Amino acid sequence: MSLIVAISGSPSTPSRSGALANHVADDLRNRGFELASITVRDLPAGELLTGRTSDPTIAAAIALVERADALVIATPIYKASYTGVLKAFLDLLPQLAFTGKVVLPLVTGGTIAHVLALDYALRPVLVSLGAQHIVNGLFVLDKALAVSERGLALDADVEKRLAGIVDDFAGSVLRRATATGVLRTTP
Amino acid sequence: MSLIVAISGSPSTPSRSGALANHVADDLRNRGFELASITVRDLPAGELLTGRTSDPTIAAAIALVERADALVIATPIYKASYTGVLKAFLDLLPQLAFTGKVVLPLVTGGTIAHVLALDYALRPVLVSLGAQHIVNGLFVLDKALAVSERGLALDADVEKRLAGIVDDFAGSVLRRATATGVLRTTP
Amino acid sequence: MSLIVAISGSPSTPSRSGALANHVADDLRNRGFELASITVRDLPAGELLTGRTSDPTIAAAIALVERADALVIATPIYKASYTGVLKAFLDLLPQLAFTGKVVLPLVTGGTIAHVLALDYALRPVLVSLGAQHIVNGLFVLDKALAVSERGLALDADVEKRLAGIVDDFAGSVLRRATATGVLRTTP
Amino acid sequence: MSLIVAISGSPSTPSRSGALANHVADDLRNRGFELASITVRDLPAGELLTGRTSDPTIAAAIALVERADALVIATPIYKASYTGVLKAFLDLLPQLAFTGKVVLPLVTGGTIAHVLALDYALRPVLVSLGAQHIVNGLFVLDKALAVSERGLALDADVEKRLAGIVDDFAGSVLRRATATGVLRTTP
Numbered sequence: 001m002s003l004i005v006a007i008s009g010s011p012s013t014p015s016r017s018g019a020l021a022n023h024v025a026d027d028l029r030n031r032g033f034e035l036a037s038i039t040v041r042d043l044p045a046g047e048l049l050t051g052r053t054s055d056p057t058i059a060a061a062i063a064l065v066e067r068a069d070a071l072v073i074a075t076p077i078y079k080a081s082y083t084g085v086l087k088a089f090l091d092l093l094p095q096l097a098f099t100g101k102v103v104l105p106l107v108t109g110g111t112i113a114h115v116l117a118l119d120y121a122l123r124p125v126l127v128s129l130g131a132q133h134i135v136n137g138l139f140v141l142d143k144a145l146a147v148s149e150r151g152l153a154l155d156a157d158v159e160k161r162l163a164g165i166v167d168d169f170a171g172s173v174l175r176r177a178t179a180t181g182v183l184r185t186t187p
Numbered sequence: 188m189s190l191i192v193a194i195s196g197s198p199s200t201p202s203r204s205g206a207l208a209n210h211v212a213d214d215l216r217n218r219g220f221e222l223a224s225i226t227v228r229d230l231p232a233g234e235l236l237t238g239r240t241s242d243p244t245i246a247a248a249i250a251l252v253e254r255a256d257a258l259v260i261a262t263p264i265y266k267a268s269y270t271g272v273l274k275a276f277l278d279l280l281p282q283l284a285f286t287g288k289v290v291l292p293l294v295t296g297g298t299i300a301h302v303l304a305l306d307y308a309l310r311p312v313l314v315s316l317g318a319q320h321i322v323n324g325l326f327v328l329d330k331a332l333a334v335s336e337r338g339l340a341l342d343a344d345v346e347k348r349l350a351g352i353v354d355d356f357a358g359s360v361l362r363r364a365t366a367t368g369v370l371r372t373t374p
Numbered sequence: 375m376s377l378i379v380a381i382s383g384s385p386s387t388p389s390r391s392g393a394l395a396n397h398v399a400d401d402l403r404n405r406g407f408e409l410a411s412i413t414v415r416d417l418p419a420g421e422l423l424t425g426r427t428s429d430p431t432i433a434a435a436i437a438l439v440e441r442a443d444a445l446v447i448a449t450p451i452y453k454a455s456y457t458g459v460l461k462a463f464l465d466l467l468p469q470l471a472f473t474g475k476v477v478l479p480l481v482t483g484g485t486i487a488h489v490l491a492l493d494y495a496l497r498p499v500l501v502s503l504g505a506q507h508i509v510n511g512l513f514v515l516d517k518a519l520a521v522s523e524r525g526l527a528l529d530a531d532v533e534k535r536l537a538g539i540v541d542d543f544a545g546s547v548l549r550r551a552t553a554t555g556v557l558r559t560t561p
Numbered sequence: 562m563s564l565i566v567a568i569s570g571s572p573s574t575p576s577r578s579g580a581l582a583n584h585v586a587d588d589l590r591n592r593g594f595e596l597a598s599i600t601v602r603d604l605p606a607g608e609l610l611t612g613r614t615s616d617p618t619i620a621a622a623i624a625l626v627e628r629a630d631a632l633v634i635a636t637p638i639y640k641a642s643y644t645g646v647l648k649a650f651l652d653l654l655p656q657l658a659f660t661g662k663v664v665l666p667l668v669t670g671g672t673i674a675h676v677l678a679l680d681y682a683l684r685p686v687l688v689s690l691g692a693q694h695i696v697n698g699l700f701v702l703d704k705a706l707a708v709s710e711r712g713l714a715l716d717a718d719v720e721k722r723l724a725g726i727v728d729d730f731a732g733s734v735l736r737r738a739t740a741t742g743v744l745r746t747t748p
Contacts, residue, residue: 079315085271112486120495136688299674314510320509424573453690454688458646499642
């Protein structure tokens with residue numbers, strides 16, 4: 001069973017991008033994948049900002065990324081790019097930490113004017129980490145996402161596009177598992 | 188007298204990019220500018236990562252940026268981009284916090300392969316903050332920079348290129364001061 | 375009197391971005407600048423595509439860029455970036471052809487989703503050409519621009535923002551002329 | 562049998578990036594794929610620059626891209642980005658012309674300082690065309706590539722990295738063929 005780790009890089013809580021990542025994680029868990037998650041803002045802040053990778057909580061988060069077969073990476077767009085919080089965590093990873101992994105980027109933003117930040121800002125960083133396949137991600141407008149105690153409500157068209165993207169991601173993770181022979185039996 | 192604020196975004200100490208920023212700040216101070224500096228890794232980490240701009244230290248740093256006529260922004264390149272530490276601070280600034288300001292970007296990296304990160308990753312973020320003029324910055328290879336207790340030693344050709352860039356920046360800050368009528372008398 | 379050259383990179387005619395460049399050129403001429411223009415689609419196509427810079431028409435266009443004190447560069451956004459037509463001309467220029475020049479980028483697009491292409495795609499290319507100052511440019515939605523025989527009609531808010539941007543550009547060109555001592559007397 | 566189309570975007574001939582694309586095409590043909598190629602500089606120049614997609618030669622090139630299961634896209638880096646020649650052809654394609662296709666980007670440059678142009682400049686354009694999977698491409702230094710009448714000679718380490726990249730690309734094309742059920746019998 002492939003392990004998928006969802007990384008949420010929002011500095012705020014509740015967070016639209018975090019809720020979106022959880023929503024996708026639930027969907028993937030229902031499809032039989034093993035899921036784990038990292039919320040960067042909950043990591044020890046001083047250790048994160050000064051790069052102390054020996055801290056046990058941070059070391060565990062890095063090890064989780066290394067064990068993962070695939071990653072969901074969620075961030076809001078601030079100042080035309082991903083958040084500093086997300087990047088602070090990515091900065092702690094080994095240079096080619098994403099080697100052999102499939103990555104699904106999920107991005108939220110207040111205006112459609114930010115949409116290219118996914119491909120011009122976030123994707124090059126993910127590529128530099130050696131990702132084997134970064135599938136086409138999704139940009140979701142803040143107003144198409146409502147977060148409440150009962151979970152996430154998405155506009156119908158976003159829900160539909162998201163389903164297609166998660167299908168594509170899940171298929172890519174499964175093909176990778178087959179190709180690399182790491183397919184384990186589901187319990 | 189124009190106020191120039193140097194922002195250092197390295198997570199480590201001592202830091203090559205931080206030493207470079209200090210070196211440029213000393214040069215600018217000698218030219219008669221008022222200088223102040225912000226080392227992001229020294230700000231309260233938990234408050235920074237969770238966006239608590241009401242924290243007095245963070246609020247003071249933001250206010251310093253707003254008062255500045257010009258900024259020196261220094262970062263190493265990690266994972267094909269600026270650091271998360273730097274971006275975490277920029278994320279806390281008002282949307283157009285750099286309006287009317289002149290900005291000098293200074294970037295260090297372990298290999299010349301990272302040089303385009305200045306213009307493809309950092310500059311678009313600085314533009315999004317509304318900077319009036321982002322002068323041509325400098326990328327310095329780690330090996331051309333030696334940091335010791337006696338300060339920074341730069342390779343001769345880097346020193347020369349840096350001098351030209353600081354000249355250009357200082358000239359732009361002075362022209363801006365004249366143009367906007369904010370030129371104050373030097374003490 | 376400073377020479378400003380407007381370069382239009384649209385493959386089609388009539389062209390919204392070309393009309394926008396002409397509109398800005400007229401404004402600048404009225405302010406006392408000397409203006410010239412290059413419409414890339416009108417250059418000899420075979421020579422352009424195969425880099426024959428010895429062709430007299432192409433050589434004249436390159437010489438015009440080199441003589442310019444400042445440039446207006448206009449392109450629509452296609453496929454998340456500037457046009458191939460524009461880039462084909464920029465490819466023929468000497469490596470640092472924009473050294474010492476002030477540049478105003480003008481971009482048009484069918485959707486606001488393309489707006490970051492100005493800063494993530496076009497600006498890095500202009501920086502690589504050595505531009506001394508690339509002022510904040512303008513992205514204009516196709517629907518805010520009507521081109522007819524009587525010229526260009528712009529939405530009122532675009533007209534207003536454009537005026538501010540042209541003011542900033544003109545000021546920068548004049549300051550540059552003063553600073554470099556190339557200010558010539560206007561006839 | 563999957564059809565792979567190699568697109569070469571160099572304005573010059575002989576061309577290092579073009580020779581690299583041919584080299585990879587030969588390798589892929591030997592693996593049993595059907596290969597075709599488009600050299601943009603050989604298309605009718607005037608029609609290309611003015612977007613006349615009704616021209617029979619250009620229409621045939623566009624149709625070839627649409628029929629392709631996968632693409633090899635080769636360009637030198639000029640002025641911190643792909644060539645205008647390449648982009649002029651991409652500009653003529655339908656908005657999502659790469660939907661469902663696997664893409665291998667190959668880039669050559671005179672200095673390692675250009676390497677990030679692959680991921681910051683070219684990849685976002687390929688993503689905007691809807692590519693299903695853009696595999697990790699290769700940046701090759703001009704001096705690691707010798708083009709002569711007997712073909713292409715590559716430095717040994719480049720040859721080795723290229724082989725790994727072509728393996729990955731071929732594997733992705735085959736998995737795509739299986740997944741989408743378009744696997745046709747080899748003759």
